[in-house]
Amino acid sequence: MTRDAKIAILGNILFGDPEETEETIKESIEWWLNHPEYGLNLLMIMTLPDATIYRYAIANGLIKNKLQYVKQEFPIINLTRLSDRRFKEICKFVSNSSKDERYFTRGKVIYSKKEPEKRNGKDVFSIKIECPECHNVSEYRNMLQLSFDKYFRVICRDCHAFLRVKTKECFSENYTLYNILNNIVILNMIRAGRLFIMRYSVTKSIFYKYPIFRLISSKIGKLRRIG
């Protein structure tokens, strides 16, 4: 309905509530794969206090230590009757779904030019992107590069489909050796470090025990996003 009216929306498909089964997962994923034009995100449901599923998790012994659960910032827990192994597979699929090129609609960059003026000390670009859904070419002026992630999202100005476009194709002149080292290499090292910490319960408990680690980690994360 919103699509027919050309209204842009942002939506999520949630996985992992207590009623989730192999069938409902299959159904959701198939629908999502057949409708990339809506640009919906896949997410695992978060068990937040004092939601019904939170009370369900307490009643069923899935959260044993409430304080620890809050301190760990509400990790995803298996509320379903699926095995933990299968549940982890679903989590992995869901978390990779936003990055996997097979699953999103790509806009085609047909023009990109660095403008003479700057905003907040950063170069601004004019970019034209073709939408594969309606073939309209949208022009985006005063664009700033917000991250060095491989893709970023824009909305087609005509049909309002969510499109991913390659950051490098839009802001190629920002990809100097200095920026690549600073923003891609170091950032990926920090991400790998965080991933390592979160993977093992021993390192994870140390990480959560000493707030200084979390502070440093979030500060660096913020700096990278701004820089």
Ligand SMILES: [Zn+2]
């Ligand atoms: Zn379009």
